[in-house]
Amino acid sequence: MNRRGFLKRASLAGAAAIATPAAAAEPQAPAARAAAPGTPIMSAAAESATPPEADVLTVDRTGSDFMVDVLKSIGLDYICANPGSSFRGIHESVINYGGNQHPELITCCHEESSVAMGHGYAKVEGKPFGVFAHGTVGLQHAAMAIYNAWCDRVPVYVMLGNQLDATLRRPGAEWSHSVQDAAAMVRDFSKWDDTPMSLPHFAESAVRAYKIAMTPPMAPVVLVLNAELQEAPLGADARLAIPKLTIPSPPEGDSRAVAEAARLLVAAEHPVIVADRVARTPAAMAHLIELAETLQAGVITQGGRMNFPTRHPLNLSQARAIADADLVLALEVSDLWGVLNTFRDQLHRSTRALTRPGTKVISITTGDLYVKANYQDFQRFADVDLAIAADAEATLPALVEAVRRATTGDRKRVFESRGAKIAEASRAALDRARLEASYAWDASPVSTARLCAELWGQIRNEEWALVNGTAGWAQRLWNFEKPYQWIGGSGGAGVGYGAPAAVGAALAHKSHGRLAVNIQADGDLMYAPGVLWTAAHHRIPLLSVMHNNRAYHQELMHVQKMCNRHSRGIDRGRIGSELVDPFIDYAKVAQGLGLHAEGPITDPNEVGPAIARAMASVKRGEPALVDVVCQPR
Amino acid sequence: MRTVLFSASAALVLAIAVHAQPPSSPQPPAAAPAGDADKGKTLFVKNGCYQCHNYEGHGGAAGARIAPNPPPFRGFVNYVRAPRGDMPPYTVKVMSEQDLADVYAYLRGRPRPRDVSSLPLLAR
16 A cells, blocks of 8 residues: 555545554454544544555554665765654654664754854864754755855755645645745755655765765755655665765866966965864864965964964965065965955945955856855955865975975075065964953953953863854964864854854864864843753753853944944943843853853953853763853954 | 854954054053043944943954954044944034944943953963
8 A cells, every 4th residue: 555545545444443453453343433522532432443455554554664764875874853744754864774773862952053053063073964853844944054055165965844745745834835936945055955756766865965065165055855755654675776976076276277276386475374164173173284384474364264273384374464465375265355355444435455456366266156046145246366166285295396396495585584484474463462452351340351361361271172152252363273172163153153163163063072162142042042952961061151242243333333333322322232131141051051160250350260160061961051142353 | 142253354453553562551542532422422322332342342253352452542543434444434414423433432432451360261
């Protein structure tokens, strides 16, 4: 019997059949078929009815079991989900048939948390995990987090439940939860989607989706899992194959273009390397160090990934070196125009080039390989002299070799002299940061520099990784030197990314025994604070220290700018942006969700001891939170 | 707190030159009028100056350090009225000359920073 017949007969048979062993199947009695609504489950009629002939109510294997086989084959270790009936079939298959291991189901309180956790996880682990969501209400919750992952070029593997066949939908909510084309809503900001119509189709599309998601430029993918396909019995004689997964090698720059880039770099007097989303793997940092040291060129890191050690002598991120450059090498820079120009946001908007006339620009980015039209995350068009459409990390080794081949003895001496000057500028930038951090050291609310210094004092001897936060002061004061110590930001600036991405990244760091540290913004946490419960429930160790400025502060500044522009009501600029009256007690919120938590702390001298106590909980394998009331920025 | 920062250009707010000043004793600008530091503190918060420069005027990701050594008063006023960067302009209608003098007094009264070498947490 196919599933359609199975469901039809089950509904007609009503409750009478529930207690009927399938093995004792006999022709179904008309009385049972006609059971009126409201008939007691064990009515006399039902008890006396002859069991239906073929009304099979249990089955050993279903389509979703095979789906789990496929998900195991591609290596999904976790699936985050807020439960939903449209994927109940595969939910049950994961936890029972699959043994709830590889993938393990992670209980989430919001689909946005599920996806953002996957976003943070992928940037640490280098591969996606899965997300289950309703194709309608779940995806609508998840959409912003998918957009962030899209903008950040991070793979997330989203699977949506849906019931395509209208005649099989349960009355009521299942109709509200069904959709003709579930993935349409996020098609503009996902890389690929499909709605498989058979299990072989699912297997091919599941493997294809993973392959596409993991090929640079990486991005979220979406599979729609029809409920019928999940729940249909799988015959014992079913012959289903799982296609072989082979991840394509990332695109490397054309050899002639790479040689030309090397020639320009070697000839330049003041080359500057700007690195944004370069590091896909831990190997990238070593390649970039090699390039910078070979050229003795300064490196500006945009913060999109952990590309370059913060205290490397060639790190010029704090020295605003772009103005001195005669050549800029832009590696996976998401907003190259913004690197090369400044934009004045006044009544009459104006722009100014930050580079001097004649500065040449080389770009290496997968952004030139793939772009969509509707959402404008591709940023303003930048003038480039040599554009290499390729993955920067994959291209770096060839570029280093090409630079070595092109370097003469004379140029090497120039490089050494240049490197000494850059090292001095880098040292001066660190000294300047230490001096600036000393201002307002004893202030209350606590300065953001003091917050970061206190946190650094507690973690510096641990195997730490900063998984979220406004990394400004951390990157100025901390010694980031290992590839896993920073993962970048949200990508799309969709607020609400921070807390769940931190939990997802901490889940990845857990298996490596690292201390995951989160500088948590207050407004961000309020989007979906339930993710703290997820961390507590699944014993995900994460140290969260709050930068609590009691406002959506960026927006507050924008509103004030409008108040100033109109010379009216500047004192009312806070309306609509502040999180006051009442103040939110984040420690109590976190405690209620199962965390060790302290705060609100306003005395800077209490910050360090509170972090130390929280770290003790984290070292026991639990999440903890310290709420610190801070200066605005 | 929003995680998105103003662009680098936005950071070029008031008194860029202040960054270069060492934390030595302040030189009272000759033309600085008398101001009430307590009133200045209230105005500094009420008019949103703290949003970029923080409550102590020590600067941050979106605004330069303007305390405890603000630039000379006349340059300070001129910049506030017609900023060259992203800082929003403050007209006389919003902040009078006396208001700015009060804010100026507040900024000059902010504590000197401690010697960096006395702060172990800022050690290299």
